[in-house]
Amino acid sequence: xxxxxTWNQYVVKKxxxxxxxxxxxxxxxxxxxxxxxxTGLNKGTVSSLVNELLEEQLIYESxxxxxxxxxxxxxxxxxQLAGYSIGIDLGVNYLFGILTDLQGNIHHEEKIKFxxxxxxxxxxxxxxxxxxLFNSAPPSAYGVVGIGIGVPGSVSNNGxxxxxxxxxxxxxxxxxxxxxxxxxxxxxxxEANAGAYGEKKFGIGKDFNNIVxxxxxxxxxxxxxxxxxxxxxxxxxxxxxxxxxxxxxxAKCRCGNEGCWELYASExxxxxxxxxxxxxxxxxxxxxxxxxxxxxxxxDNKQTIQLFETIGDYLGVGINNIINxxxxxxxxxxxxxxxxxxxxxEPLKQRITNQTMWFHQKDLxxxxxxxxxxxxxxxxAAFSLENFLKVDLQQQ
Numbered sequence: 001x002x003x004x005x006t007w008n009q010y011v012v013k014k015x016x017x018x019x020x021x022x023x024x025x026x027x028x029x030x031x032x033x034x035x036x037x038x039t040g041l042n043k044g045t046v047s048s049l050v051n052e053l054l055e056e057q058l059i060y061e062s063x064x065x066x067x068x069x070x071x072x073x074x075x076x077x078x079x080q081l082a083g084y085s086i087g088i089d090l091g092v093n094y095l096f097g098i099l100t101d102l103q104g105n106i107h108h109e110e111k112i113k114f115x116x117x118x119x120x121x122x123x124x125x126x127x128x129x130x131x132x133l134f135n136s137a138p139p140s141a142y143g144v145v146g147i148g149i150g151v152p153g154s155v156s157n158n159g160x161x162x163x164x165x166x167x168x169x170x171x172x173x174x175x176x177x178x179x180x181x182x183x184x185x186x187x188x189x190x191e192a193n194a195g196a197y198g199e200k201k202f203g204i205g206k207d208f209n210n211i212v213x214x215x216x217x218x219x220x221x222x223x224x225x226x227x228x229x230x231x232x233x234x235x236x237x238x239x240x241x242x243x244x245x246x247x248x249x250x251a252k253c254r255c256g257n258e259g260c261w262e263l264y265a266s267e268x269x270x271x272x273x274x275x276x277x278x279x280x281x282x283x284x285x286x287x288x289x290x291x292x293x294x295x296x297x298x299x300d301n302k303q304t305i306q307l308f309e310t311i312g313d314y315l316g317v318g319i320n321n322i323i324n325x326x327x328x329x330x331x332x333x334x335x336x337x338x339x340x341x342x343x344x345x346e347p348l349k350q351r352i353t354n355q356t357m358w359f360h361q362k363d364l365x366x367x368x369x370x371x372x373x374x375x376x377x378x379x380x381a382a383f384s385l386e387n388f389l390k391v392d393l394q395q396q
Contacts, residue, residue, distance in 0.1 A: 013049075016039070016041055016045060016049060017049050017052065017053070018389070018390055020035060020039060020041070020049045020050065020053065021053055021058060021059070021078075021389060023035050023038050023039055024053070024059050024077070025078040025102075025389075028076070029062055029076065029077045030075065030076055031073035031074070031075055031076070032046055032047060032050055032073065032074070032076065035050070035076065050076060056141075057082050057141040057142075058078070058079055058082055058389075059076050059077060059078055059079055060076075060077055060079050061074050061075065061076060061077070062074070062077055078102070078103065079141075080101040080102045080103035080105065081102075081138070081140055082102055082140055082141045082142055083102055083140050083142030083144070083145040083385070083388065084099050084100065084101055084107065084137045084138075084140060084143070084145065085099070085100050085101075085146055085147075085382075085384040085385040085388070086099055086130060086133045086134070086144055086146070086148065086381065086384070087100060087147075087148045087377040087378060087379070087380040087381025088126070088129065088130070088149045088150070088380065089150050089191060089194075089373075089376035089377040090126065090149055090150060090152075091152065091191075091218070092152060092166045092218035092219070093113060093114060093218060094111065094112065095110075095111070095112045095114075095122070095125055095126060095129055096109070096111050096373060096374075096376075096377055097110045097111075097129045097130070097132075097133050098110075098133070098374065098378065098381060099133045099136050099137055099144075100378070100385070102145075102388075102389065104201065104202055104378060104381065104385070106374070106378075107136070107137075107138070108133065108136035108137075110129050110133060112129060119167075119169060122167070126149075127181065130147060130178075130182065142388070144184065145184070145384065145385060145388035146185040146186065146187065146384030146385065146387060146388050147178060147185075147384060148186070148187040148194070148379075148380025148381050148383050148384040149174060149186070149187070149380060150189055150190070150193075150194040150377065150380045151164055151167075151169075151174065151188060151189070151190065151191055152164055152166060152167065152190075152191050152192075152215075152217065152219055152221055153165065153166075153167065153169060153190065154190065154240065155189055155190050157232075158175065159173070159174065159176070159187065159188035160172070160173045160174070160175065160176075160188075161188065163255075165219070165253070166254060166268070168254075174188045175187075185388070187380060187383045187384050187387065189379070189380055189383060190221060191215060191221055191335075191376045192214075192215040192221030192222050192223040192334075192376075193221075193223040193224075193232065193379070194223070194375075194376045194377075194379030194380045194383065195213050195221075195223055195334045195335065195375035195376040195379055196211060196213035196225050196230060196332075196375075196379070197223070197225075197230055197379035197383070198371055198377070198378035198379030198382065199332050199334065199370065199375050199379075200225050201378070201379070202371060202378050202382075203332075203370040203371045203375060203378075204330075204332060204367045204368075204370035205225065205330060205332060208225075208328075208329050208330040208365070209227060209228045209329065210225065210226055210326065210327070210328040210329050210330070211224070211329070211330045211331075211332060212224055212322050212323075212326060212331045212332070213225070213332045213334055213369075213375075214241075214315070214318075214319065214322075214331065214332065214333050214334065215334050215335040215375075215376070216262075216265060216266050216333060216334070216335050216336070216338075217266065217267050217335040217337065218266060218268045219242050219266055220242030220261060220266050220318070221240075221241075221242055222241040222242065224326065226326070241261065241318065241322060242260065242261055242262035242266070243255050243257055243260045243261070243262065244260070244261050244318065245257065245258070245260065245261075246259060246260070246261045246264060246314075246318060246321075247263075247264065250263065250264075251263045261314070261318040264311075264317075265311055265314035265315045265317070266311075266337065267290050267336055267337055269314070270290065270293065270307060270308070270311050270337075271287075271288050271289075271290070271293075273307050273310065273311075274304070274307055277307065279293070279296070279303065279304065279307075290337075290339070290340075293307070293308075294340060297340070297343055305343055308340050308343035308344060309344075309346075310347075311337070311340075312343065312344035312345065312346070312348040312351075313347040313348070313351050315337075315344060315348050316347065316348045316350070316352050316355075319352060319366075320351065320352060323352070323364065328364065329364060330364070330365045330366075331364070331365070331366045331367070332368070333348075333366070333367070333369065334368075334371075334372060334375045334376075335369070335372070335375070335376070336372075336373065338372040339372060339373075341368040345368070349366065352366065
């Protein structure tokens with residue numbers, strides 16, 4: 001047998017094994033026969049791959065299932081507790097981390113808030129958070145299988161943060177730093193791409209195939225799902241729509257451009273506007289926060305509600321541009337600004353109704369993220385565990 005043939009058989013087998021595992025994971029509990037029907041692989045192949053997966057503890061068997069006459073089949077179930085994944089949303093003024101099992105169920109979460117930290121400051125907080133998440137993992141066959149981090153900036157395909165303007169980061173090889181420290185596979189991704197993926201997989205995007213996810217935190221990032229897949233562009237930098245110009249000669253942005261959308265429609269814009277209208281921070285605080293403004297709006301403070309409505313309107317301006325480019329079937333507003341949904345929704349919808357070409361509005365749904373503060377963390381945790389399920393099967 002030639003080297004090439006052996007290699008081809010190896011590749012085919014790996015592919016088949018992944019397919020069998022995916023099928024069991026998505027349809028658990030499922031019989032061997034049904035797995036064979038769904039994958040199109042013959043019974044013998046399925047049987048030997050199932051035995052390997054049982055040995056590897058990635059699946060387990062349960063008692064007999066429903067029979068279609070004759071003996072009742074044994075059912076196969078995905079063992080989601082065979083390992084865990086860490087997912088972290090690294091924000092400009094917070095860190096939010098989760099520990100999930102292999103099915104994306106959250107078992108533990110951690111949050112830290114901060115202001116104006118240097119890279120070193122954020123890094124030490126990040127290490128502490130990862131350590132705590134590690135310690136919260138129950139005993140399992142594979143332990144923690146990977147770490148995913150979502151960062152608000154441009155991330156290269158090999159995990160280097162080239163530019164995160166609101167963090168003041170440039171050329172930070174976060175993936176290398178973390179892989180060296182933890183000796184585990186690490187995925188570093190743009191937080192909006194991860195958020196889009198989180199909502200598509202676990203949230204409000206499940207039934208849609210062309211999704212624009214708008215992550216509005218301190219800045220604005222966008223993640224695109226086109227034809228059901230995450231669209232990353234040539235080098236992984238697609239979706240920098242927070243930096244499209246909506247105001248010629250407008251305010252100067254940290255990215256070097258002027259009049260960027262994120263200067264008018266983000267949490268940072270909201271806080272800047274609040275300071276300019278003379279709203280005071282609560283007596284013991286130095287700075288106005290989103291939480292404080294939410295409280296004021298809930299107590300019917302007209303001035304604050306108006307600030308939210310302006311943000312909603314500006315969100316609509318940018319979203320219009322995006323709708324005209326991509327003709328999506330869903331737009332999801334996510335990240336911290338999603339918590340202000342009740343005041344943003346109307347002005348946003350009005351702007352879209354008044355300005356978007358009528359034929360784009362047919363079948364378009366505008367939603368607020370279901371997982372709001374969890375979308376990014378879940379998305380990066382999913383990247384990690386999917387890599388584990390693909391790669392680790394291949395190495396065994």
